[in-house]
Amino acid sequence: MKKLPFASGKISMLHIMIVMLSMVLTFSAWQFSKNQSESRIEQRFNASRDRIVGLIQDRMLKYEDALQAGVAAMESHEGNMTLDQWRVFATHLRIDEKYPGINGIGVIHFLSDQTLGAYLEQRRAERPGFEIFPPHEQDIYMPISFIEPEDINAAAVGLDVAHELNRRSAALASRDTGDAHISGPIVLVQDANATSGFLFYAPFYRGDLPGGAAERRERIIGVVYAPFVMRNLLGGLLAKDLRHTSISISDSGQKIYDEHSSVEERHDPAPMFTDTVNLDVYGRTWSLDIRSNLAFRNDNTYSQPTMILVGGLVIEALILSLLILMVRANRKAVAYADEVTKELRTEKQKLVRTNEELEQFAYAASHDLKTPIRGISGLTEMIKEDLEDYLSSPGANPEISMSLDLILDRVQRMNDLTTGIIEFSRIGVQAGDCGPLHLCELVASLTSDFKLKPHQIVLESPVNEICTDPVSLRRVIENLVGNSVKYHGSPDQLSIAITCRETPNSLEFSVKDNGPGIAPKFQRRIFEMFQTLRTGDAPESTGIGLAIVKKAIEVNGGQVRLESTPGNGTTFHFQWPKQAASLGPIEAGIAA
Known part of the structure; x- marks a missing residue:
């Protein structure tokens, strides 16, 4: 009788290695899944970051379109629109609907000492009491002539943007290049909360577009401009409660917008992801510090x-x-x-x-x-x-x-x-009753059970019905056929031949397949408990089937052996006791 596994009372080194390997596979699967999840979450953050950057760029382009519309309106009037004409233009522009985040749209004229008097006379005819402020020592005047809607921007009417460096330098850069420019950080005079903002300029000239900086300075009339408060700009861009990221913006090291404060509702003190993006915006470089917030963390737990x-x-x-x-x-x-x-x-x-x-x-x-x-x-x-x-x-x-x-x-x-x-x-604890077993019926049953085509299992035997322990013999043949089916690489090409030959003392059985074969070094091991030659893409096996075959055969007094070379299939041979005479011959070579 075969010695039972664990009979020594100790766990063998092989079983320890199996458990350790299984644990390694478990931790490897966990680590792989963790890395995959983290990679997907990082991609979501990157997509959210890119969306914020893209929205800012797209929105600034849209604001520039509004300014260029104002430039076109001024040029259509040869640079000399009246207050009423500008109001009509701004009303039809519908900036509160089409350009959320913008404070207004207005006109700044560029003046010298020689043109200042005529300018004041014209403005005071439209708006009595119009004054330019504050006084400064620059040799150029840049007063805000119009700004709509005027009710929320009244404090800016008449403001001379030449008095302050950031306002003045951006306006002059716009004049000299002919391109739209934004100013460095400022505080709008109409902003009661005194928060960070900026001005956005687009120049217009007398006649056709000048070709060089000197000609532009000579023919400049003014700029169409838009004032912005940063909190309004970002609020109009994308509401914080719709974002999974928080953002702060700095210009030349000065923070002009910040959502990273701990008082923010969705502030995450230890964000899962952070990134910094430097964005060139109309002559300025904004540094965007983008971080994931609590909404991102809650939606991306895994x-x-x-x-x-x-x-x-x-x-x-x-x-x-x-x-x-x-x-x-x-x-x-x-x-x-x-x-x-x-x-x-x-x-x-x-x-x-x-x-x-x-x-x-x-x-x-x-x-x-x-x-x-x-x-x-x-x-x-x-x-x-x-x-x-x-x-x-x-x-x-x-x-x-x-x-x-x-x-x-x-x-x-x-x-x-x-x-x-x-x-x-x-096996062997309860002996099976002796009874007839029909080999043809057994082969037909195996063909059906393993979903094979009739020609894939061939029975070659001079006898059909034998008297034996039918349960045990059927178990042996089923396991051997199942083993062939399980490990064949191409199920449609599988071919199995079952033979039975009668000797004086026993029946000699063989089960032959055209599978991948078994290397000689593994041919003894496969009959041991928990042994399997499963490769990575083969079906998972318990490693008990052939051990059951061997024990059942030996309990019935027989021996099992195999013949196999890699690539040339496998043949299992075993003896089975002949408990009674064969009851009915059949022709050799019958197909199941």
């Missing part, structure tokens, strides 16, 4: 890696528990057997009974493990049912369903393993 790790560790714990339980059980059983053997060495019948008790003990140990396995499977199914509405929703995370399926798969493997151990332990 549970799949944790579920894989927990599920894997649970399975590893079950496997380890099984090994420990069997070691302890066999240690006790072996100790008991030794004691009985010493006392009853001469009583062979009692020794056989003791061995049967050992087999029963292994059966009971494996059978008892099925209860927690069923519990885990049932609990997982309940979780899937509870989450059914969520998993079928469009916004469901598909990785949760994959993780639950992975747990069920591992539980099924544990169930297959314990079932195999139970089947192995019961």
